[in-house]
Amino acid sequence: MxxxxxxxxxxxxxxxxxxxxxxxxxxxxxxxxxxxxxxxxxxxxxxxxxxxxxxxxxxxxxxxxxxxxxxxxxxxxxxxxxxxxxxxxSELITSNTDDEIDRERTFGQRLADNVASFGGSWAFLISFGVVIGFWITINMTGATAFDPYPFILLNLILSCVAAVQAPVIMMSQQRQEAKDRARSRNDYQVNLKAELEIRHLHEKMDHLVNRQWQRLAEIQEVQIELLQELRSAQASDAKDARAAISTSRARSGGSAKPRGSKT
Incomplete structure (x- = not known):
């Protein structure tokens, strides 16, 4: 089979x-x-x-x-x-924009992100403070001071670090702004699609409710017709029953013998 x-x-x-x-x-x-x-x-x-x-x-x-x-x-x-x-x-429109942007990063962009991430951490602040303190201590108390007070070489190094660090941080911020823009576009698309889907769902629900009401109305009409047919059949049966009873009574009355008759 x-x-x-x-x-x-x-x-x-x-x-x-x-x-x-x-x-x-x-x-x-x-x-x-x-x-x-x-x-x-x-x-x-x-x-x-x-x-x-x-x-x-x-x-x-x-x-x-x-x-x-x-x-x-x-x-x-x-x-x-x-x-x-x-x-x-009927496809999904959501996407992980951060992963997509990170996969497309160049070597310079990855380096800028890592430098900016390290420059904004406590590890950088603590290590930088230790280096500056050690530099000042050596040049203030050591016998061979290579950068005596007012620490001109240290000021030059700090200026160079600040000059290099500022554009690196700006590059990282630009990449973060690009991520934010991509995330905003994705959120806009998701919200717009959700709004349209909800609107379509309301229309479909209204359509289904209207169809259901029409079917219920048709079923009610059929039930009313059946009730009318049943009532007509009951009325016809009752009429036939009354006619049969009348005929039976008439026959029984005609065939009955008079009381004074003898056999």
Whole structure:
């Protein structure tokens, strides 16, 4: 006994006329009203329960989102287009922007980040203070002072360190700003997609509720018709029963003998 594989069933897309797996077909009645109206606008001759492939649904969903964003925000930017494409293809738009930027760092950028990280740590402050204290102690108390007071060589070294450290820290800050901008763009896309998904979910829920109410109304009409038929049948049965009782009484009364008769 062989089992039938439903994944190999084929169906016809009402829009393209192509044969696709039946599991990729969706009834147009199950779509959001706005999306279904957009499809019917381009294909007015579609039957009531037409089947549409997932590819065509994704295409019309992308058009619908683009039109909605353009009407609400004016001209669409690249971020909005990426959000619309992700909605159409049902793909995730979230990404770890920090890891992506870190993977693209050059050697100079990695060096700047490491120097800035070390320059802003307690290890740098403590070690730098120890070196300066040792330098001053040697030149104040030692017999061979190579940089006597007012420590001109030390001032020169400190100035050079500050001159080199400042642009390195600025380079690291620029990279951090780039990370912040990338994170902000990603947050904007995620928030926009979430807003659109919630709006679509509300539309779909309203559509499902309306369809459910219509079905309940149809079921109620059928129940009312059944009750009316039952009442009609009961009334007819009662009428027939009364007629049968009347006939039976009439027959029994006509066949009864008079009281004074003798056998």
């Amino acid at each position: 062989t089992s039938h594989d439903h994944s190999t069933d084929k169906g016809i897309c009402s829009l393209t006329g192509q044969s696709v797996p039946r599991r990729e077909l969706v009834s147009i009645d199950a779509l959001r009203p706005a999306l279904a109206d957009a499809i019917r606008k381009d294909h007015p001759d579609l039957p009531a329960h037409a089947l549409v492939s997932q590819d065509q649904i994704a295409l019309y969903r992308s058009r619908y989102v683009n039109a909605m964003l353009a009407s609400e925000r004016g001209e669409m930017n690249e971020l909005d287009r990426q959000v619309a494409d992700s909605l159409a293809s």
